[in-house]
Amino acid sequence: MKFTPLALPGAYLIEPAPVTDVRGFFARTFCRREFTANGLNPDLVQSSISFNPHRGTLRGMHYQREPYGEAKVVRCTMGRIYDVTIDLRPESATFRQWASMELSADNRRSVYIPEGCAHGFLTLVDHCEVHYQMSEFFHSESVAGVRWNDPAFSIQWPGNVSIISSRDRDLPDFTA
Secondary structure, three states, rough: OEEEEEOOOEEEEEOOOOOOOOOOEEOOOOHHHHHHHHOOOOOOOEEEEEEEEEOOOOEEEEEOOOOOOOOOOEEEEEEEEEEEEEEEOOOOOOOOOEEEEEEEEOOOOOOEEOOOOEEEEEOOOOEEEEEEOOOOOHHHHEEEEOOOOOOOOOOOOOOOOEEEEHHOOOOOOOOO
């Protein structure tokens, strides 16, 4: 695997390093040793998927508050998404900044999102499936989020949002 640091400390683009032959290829998408060697939390305790039938669906911006902060590894296994991470760590030099990338079934990239960062995405095509691995179990009392269009972040989304949950749409303005 190839680990490329993003602009937010502790966030990484992860690309597979395929071994190819006449059958196609084989590539690792997770390795505890490689995660540890790159300073990433290798303790992934839960996996989930989301399926989004329509282009323009926005999910986010979500995180879990301490003491149940979670790191995430996110990969788009069907379709294409615009993936966004926001640094919500007050002690970070990149506090309130965001990083984005396109994840798709074709590019097979993953993004590692460290604890203390919010995550969300916008579907760029119909029929998108997103696979998540998390370092912490789901704790409903710690679920939190920031609004996708909050001026505190000024995220530049590449398309119109046509589908969003009322919960995500109605999140309050961010206050530090």
